[in-house]
Amino acid sequence: MANKVKTLWYCTSCGNESPKWMGRCPACGEWNTMVEAPVEQSKSASKSGGRVPDSGRKPRRLSDIDLASEPRLELGVHELDRLLGGGVVPGSLILIGGEPGIGKSTLSLQIPLGCPSLSTLYVTGEESERQVRMRAARLSPGGIPDGCLIFCETQIEAVLQQARELKPDLMIVDSVQTMYTDTLDSTPGSVSQIKEVAALLLRYAKDSGVPVILIGHITKDGYIAGPKILEHIVDVVLQFEGENRGSYRILRSIKNRFGSTSELAVFEMTGAGLREVPNPSEMLIPMHDEGLSGTAISAMLDGTRPLLFEVQALVSSAAYGTAQRSATGFDVRRLNMLLAVLEKRAGFHLSAKDVFLNMAGGLKVSDPACDLAVIAAVLSSNFDYALPLDCCFAGEVGLSGEIRPVGQTDRRIGEAARLGFKKIFVSSYSALDTPAPPGIKVVKVADVPELVKALFK
Numbered sequence: 001m002a003n004k005v006k007t008l009w010y011c012t013s014c015g016n017e018s019p020k021w022m023g024r025c026p027a028c029g030e031w032n033t034m035v036e037a038p039v040e041q042s043k044s045a046s047k048s049g050g051r052v053p054d055s056g057r058k059p060r061r062l063s064d065i066d067l068a069s070e071p072r073l074e075l076g077v078h079e080l081d082r083l084l085g086g087g088v089v090p091g092s093l094i095l096i097g098g099e100p101g102i103g104k105s106t107l108s109l110q111i112p113l114g115c116p117s118l119s120t121l122y123v124t125g126e127e128s129e130r131q132v133r134m135r136a137a138r139l140s141p142g143g144i145p146d147g148c149l150i151f152c153e154t155q156i157e158a159v160l161q162q163a164r165e166l167k168p169d170l171m172i173v174d175s176v177q178t179m180y181t182d183t184l185d186s187t188p189g190s191v192s193q194i195k196e197v198a199a200l201l202l203r204y205a206k207d208s209g210v211p212v213i214l215i216g217h218i219t220k221d222g223y224i225a226g227p228k229i230l231e232h233i234v235d236v237v238l239q240f241e242g243e244n245r246g247s248y249r250i251l252r253s254i255k256n257r258f259g260s261t262s263e264l265a266v267f268e269m270t271g272a273g274l275r276e277v278p279n280p281s282e283m284l285i286p287m288h289d290e291g292l293s294g295t296a297i298s299a300m301l302d303g304t305r306p307l308l309f310e311v312q313a314l315v316s317s318a319a320y321g322t323a324q325r326s327a328t329g330f331d332v333r334r335l336n337m338l339l340a341v342l343e344k345r346a347g348f349h350l351s352a353k354d355v356f357l358n359m360a361g362g363l364k365v366s367d368p369a370c371d372l373a374v375i376a377a378v379l380s381s382n383f384d385y386a387l388p389l390d391c392c393f394a395g396e397v398g399l400s401g402e403i404r405p406v407g408q409t410d411r412r413i414g415e416a417a418r419l420g421f422k423k424i425f426v427s428s429y430s431a432l433d434t435p436a437p438p439g440i441k442v443v444k445v446a447d448v449p450e451l452v453k454a455l456f457k
């Protein structure tokens with residue numbers, strides 16, 4: 001009788017293993033994500049006599065490791081290099097995720113085209129050589145460097161064999177979900193295949209010192225497809241954000257072992273590929289004439305970069321009896337809290353009115369300093385009174401209606417002054433380390449009623 005193949009159930013969302021099928025994954029709580037896969041039998045220690053193979057490596061003192069011998073590798077895309085902390089660390093594994101058509105493959109191909117000094121192995125499992133060549137001609141009309149090598153293959157063993165023979169400076173894999181290994185019987189993109197492929201690429205990157213960039217698909221919920229262990233294996237996780245119909249893309253650092261995770265880079269999708277936007281505030285400030293109500297400018301800080309963008313609000317009478325609350329790019333629960341503060345602490349009755357909020361430019365805002373601009377935009381729309389375009393806001397609103405200070409207020413004031421703003425509203429408890437630049441007035445407010453008096457007196 002043939003031996004029965006042992007199987008386990010894997011969660012396609014987080015990679016959790018279970019001996020039997022479950023409707024809901026006990027680890028991540030997702031429904032209908034369990035798939036069956038055979039268990040790969042490993043060589044037992046008894047067959048090798050309990051001996052462990054010698055890899056030839058020896059432990060080293062941490063103080064003896066020279067950091068100067070491994071400088072970072074610049075990719076030629078300045079915003080991407082800044083997001084990575086000054087360039088790519090040799091031997092690192094980088095994962096770039098995003099929705100279909102948002103620009104992942106475009107960015108990955110622009111790297112070897114924009115840096116001809118790098119010898120790059122571009123592995124594609126989704127496109128043919130001719131398709132990649134057509135896109136490269138559009139991205140680089142001036143000519144294609146000889147250092148970019150295209151390899152159309154989905155078997156990871158063949159990819160690694162070519163990489164060891166060619167010894168490139170950089171390897172790009174588009175995408176990791178299309179790769180497979182012959183050692184497993186499951187289909188490409190399954191949990192076991194992604195785990196094994198990622199482990200092989202990680203081993204190659206660490207042994208050879210060649211940085212590897214992986215392109216990853218995402219699920220309908222916006223998470224990177226495959227097991228959660230994929231994000232644990234890699235060194236850096238970058239995520240594309242933005243609407244496919246819009247022209248601007250935001251590349252955000254989700255995980256970075258060699259730099260800050262609170263940074264973002266802004267790109268504009270053009271006919272010639274992704275264009276870097278070194279000053280995002282210029283695209284996020286108002287692009288209309290003065291006289292429109294319901295808009296306010298917020299001075300946000302994302303990582304170390306100050307950003308000024310427009311907050312748009314619309315307040316109208318509830319058409320169907322029940323007031324609606326909708327927010328795009330902003331936490332709707334925090335919007336409800338700010339509306340409750342306005343009603344309780346300032347006496348504005350908005351419970352019978354619809355409130356719609358939008359962050360211009362497709363931003364997803366989490367900085368509490370945007371609270372002040374949200375309240376200003378809501379009040380402006382409620383009174384149908386246009387705020388001056390040369391004033392901006394930076395402050396957190398507490399449940400008692402007080403305006404709380406936010407971090408690095410000086411940098412926000414300096415960015416507002418550089419862009420030509422004449423007035424900025426901050427908390428009266430903010431301690432400024434340096435005097436305000438000439439040409440801008442700092443207005444300190446203690447609570448929401450004081451802000452109302454300063455804006456609508």
